[in-house]
Amino acid sequence: MSAPSPLPSPHLIADRILAGDQSALDPATLERWLTGEGEIWELMAAADRLRRARFGNSVHLCSIVNAKRGGCPEDCGFCAQSRRYHTGVEPERFLSPDEIVSASARAREHGSTALGLVTATRGMEDGSRALGLMIEAVDAVHRAGHTEVHASLGFVSRDGLQKLQAAGLTELNHNLETGRSYFDQVVTTHTYDARIQTIRDAQSLGLRTCVGGIFGMGEAPWHRAELALELRALDVDEVPLNFLVDVEGTPMAGRDPLAPIEMLRIIACFRLALPRQNIFLAAGRHHLGQLLPLMFAAGASGMMIGDFLTTPNRSVDDDLRLLAELGLEGHHCGAPRPELDAPPARAAALRLPIVA
Numbered sequence: 001m002s003a004p005s006p007l008p009s010p011h012l013i014a015d016r017i018l019a020g021d022q023s024a025l026d027p028a029t030l031e032r033w034l035t036g037e038g039e040i041w042e043l044m045a046a047a048d049r050l051r052r053a054r055f056g057n058s059v060h061l062c063s064i065v066n067a068k069r070g071g072c073p074e075d076c077g078f079c080a081q082s083r084r085y086h087t088g089v090e091p092e093r094f095l096s097p098d099e100i101v102s103a104s105a106r107a108r109e110h111g112s113t114a115l116g117l118v119t120a121t122r123g124m125e126d127g128s129r130a131l132g133l134m135i136e137a138v139d140a141v142h143r144a145g146h147t148e149v150h151a152s153l154g155f156v157s158r159d160g161l162q163k164l165q166a167a168g169l170t171e172l173n174h175n176l177e178t179g180r181s182y183f184d185q186v187v188t189t190h191t192y193d194a195r196i197q198t199i200r201d202a203q204s205l206g207l208r209t210c211v212g213g214i215f216g217m218g219e220a221p222w223h224r225a226e227l228a229l230e231l232r233a234l235d236v237d238e239v240p241l242n243f244l245v246d247v248e249g250t251p252m253a254g255r256d257p258l259a260p261i262e263m264l265r266i267i268a269c270f271r272l273a274l275p276r277q278n279i280f281l282a283a284g285r286h287h288l289g290q291l292l293p294l295m296f297a298a299g300a301s302g303m304m305i306g307d308f309l310t311t312p313n314r315s316v317d318d319d320l321r322l323l324a325e326l327g328l329e330g331h332h333c334g335a336p337r338p339e340l341d342a343p344p345a346r347a348a349a350l351r352l353p354i355v356a
């Protein structure tokens with residue numbers, strides 16, 4: 001058996017990326033790094049160079065609101081909101097536009113410049129009441145002007161997306177969850193390709209796309225590499241990285257969380273694979289424990305703050321203080337919006353600089 005070829009230095013890959021070759025990281029090297037080859041501190045140092053070159057000291061902050069909680073017919077094995085599992089999450093009605101506007105005001109006060117409206121639904125059919133309610137909610141948040149309006153609604157036709165866009169939607173979240181070859185271990189009620197079609201429809205309309213995944217669901221390193229490469233091929237704009245949070249009653253309950261150092265390796269590898277994208281940490285980032293501040297040194301350029309959908313998050317004040325102590329600044333992830341330029345009250349009180 002021949003010896004494995006030497007691994008390229010992460011700094012040489014970073015040099016090539018900084019010289020303009022965004023795809024300098026080849027799939028084989030990515031997979032070997034994700035498998036544990038390569039020195040973690042060297043990987044992080046190279047990833048940090050890319051983060052700073054692209055984002056400087058800016059950190060993207062966004063928030064979400066659960067606009068329709070629970071009762072989802074899909075079978076995603078990690079999810080507390082599937083009606084197939086006994087997780088204690090009861091189905092609720094859609095929040096009213098006023099309730100959602102209040103959430104956007106709170107998000108803005110916390111320093112977020114975007115609010116994602118999330119519904120636990122398979123999707124929204126053309127002409128459905130659900131789609132009508134979402135269009136109303138998007139329009140209300142857009143008019144209120146506290147934050148940009150993003151959404152995560154499951155499957156929506158191109159026509160439905162166009163109506164949402166006309167109401168003020170600027171970005172669609174539609175996660176791929178994991179690599180293509182592991183997807184059927186996570187979800188069986190819809191396909192990977194159906195997800196990709198929705199992402200492409202959104203892109204074809206000029207909507208920004210926010211597409212990421214979840215780690216720690218039993219996937220192998222090559223599944224993680226597959227996901228990163230799929231996101232690179234799709235050229236999405238934002239990449240949320242989630243880490244499995246144990247939810248009793250789901251098929252994935254009882255798994256040990258990933259070790260913090262493995263989480264940092266994933267973040268660094270995704271930054272090296274996706275140098276242009278805003279990579280932000282969402283659910284499960286508390287598994288980093290004491291290493292949490294190192295997520296930025298590993299290449300993360302943002303984080304979701306405030307309440308998650310059904311799982312706990314750190315307090316907003318703790319997160320804003322962390323940024324201030326690290327000398328980082330909250331920034332705006334989408335197109336400039338003059339009405340968002342005034343610094344939010346909470347961030348100002350903590351002397352956290354906010355740049356547009």
Ligand code: SF4
Pocket residue numbers: 072073074075076079080081082119120121122154
């Ligand atoms: S992840 Fe979304 S689509 Fe899947 S079960 Fe949960 S709410 Fe439904």
